Amino acid sequence: MSDPHLSQASALIGSVKAGRGAAPIIKSFFDEPTNTASYVVHDPATRSAAIIDSVLDFDVASGRISHKAADKIISYVKAEDLTVGWVLETHAHADHLTAGPYLKAELGGQLAIGRDIIHVQNVFGKIFNAGTEFARDGSEFDRLFEDGDKFAIGDLQAIALHVPGHTPADMAYVIGDAVFTGDTLFMPDYGTARADFPGGDSRQLFRSIRRLLSLPSETRLFLCHDYKAVGREQFVWETTVGSQRSSNVHVHEGVAEDDFVAMRNARDATLSMPKLIIPSIQVNMRGGHLPEPESNGGRYLKIPLDAL
Numbered sequence: 001m002s003d004p005h006l007s008q009a010s011a012l013i014g015s016v017k018a019g020r021g022a023a024p025i026i027k028s029f030f031d032e033p034t035n036t037a038s039y040v041v042h043d044p045a046t047r048s049a050a051i052i053d054s055v056l057d058f059d060v061a062s063g064r065i066s067h068k069a070a071d072k073i074i075s076y077v078k079a080e081d082l083t084v085g086w087v088l089e090t091h092a093h094a095d096h097l098t099a100g101p102y103l104k105a106e107l108g109g110q111l112a113i114g115r116d117i118i119h120v121q122n123v124f125g126k127i128f129n130a131g132t133e134f135a136r137d138g139s140e141f142d143r144l145f146e147d148g149d150k151f152a153i154g155d156l157q158a159i160a161l162h163v164p165g166h167t168p169a170d171m172a173y174v175i176g177d178a179v180f181t182g183d184t185l186f187m188p189d190y191g192t193a194r195a196d197f198p199g200g201d202s203r204q205l206f207r208s209i210r211r212l213l214s215l216p217s218e219t220r221l222f223l224c225h226d227y228k229a230v231g232r233e234q235f236v237w238e239t240t241v242g243s244q245r246s247s248n249v250h251v252h253e254g255v256a257e258d259d260f261v262a263m264r265n266a267r268d269a270t271l272s273m274p275k276l277i278i279p280s281i282q283v284n285m286r287g288g289h290l291p292e293p294e295s296n297g298g299r300y301l302k303i304p305l306d307a308l
């Protein structure tokens with residue numbers, strides 16, 4: 001196979017399916033205000049866990065931060081007696097603030113994201129005119145993954161895959177026989193993520209999706225968001241490679257790259273910015289840390305005018 005990292009991921013998924021490797025226990029937490037699915041993934045043998053794509057509650061009208069969503073995760077981790085080894089981000093989210101540093105402080109674990117977060121930090125560091133306190137070298141995180149990097153959650157094997165397009169730094173995490181896709185794919189009836197944020201690229205997104213969809217058909221996919229496609233009553237955030245290949249409305253088998261790019265670009269041109277993009281990016285580009293306090297001790301977020 002010409003893609004060694006993908007063939008390693010396929011082999012890992014196959015070995016778990018065949019009962020030769022540990023399978024993860026996955027608990028999902030759906031945050032309806034931001035349509036985000038967060039996950040706690042653990043190894044039943046060692047009770048070692050990873051948290052993926054957490055949410056920090058933010059009320060934009062009052063500027064107030066709270067921890068209701070993150071505290072549900074903390075309660076679960078404590079009730080299940082898990083040890084958190086990793087606090088993973090699939091990317092710098094534009095629609096919710098991450099609770100990564102809060103969860104790390106409460107539960108431990110290494111904060112990790114893709115290495116290309118550095119590009120995202122540079123782009124948005126300029127847009128927000130962040131000062132020298134913002135290093136833009138990824139040092140806000142404990143680990144920066146590159147494509148094909150392997151890591152472990154107890155006895156669970158995991159592989160990080162770089163899947164750019166929605167943003168330049170998007171990662172998908174293959175953990176045992178499950179893949180956490182971040183914002184590449186949505187449910188088959190809803191399609192795919194937008195690719196029009198700074199550094200986004202619809203052609204790259206298509207190629208990243210095709211890569212994920214060349215994993216074994218029975219591979220379980222866990223998505224970062226669901227928006228309930230028209231006609232569907234329930235939120236759903238789990239699907240399979242096979243379902244995506246056969247029925248994803250944007251990228252089912254047979255859709256040509258140029259047709260996808262034309263569709264995605266036309267659709268993105270009609271979308272307004274996510275409600276929380278300005279606070280989200282400012283916090284998430286810092287690994288979820290808030291901007292340093294000003295001389296009066298207060299912390300502030302900026303609104304760049306006519307920049308997004």
Ligand SMILES: [Fe+2]
Binds near residue numbers: 091092093094166183
């Ligand atoms: Fe996103």
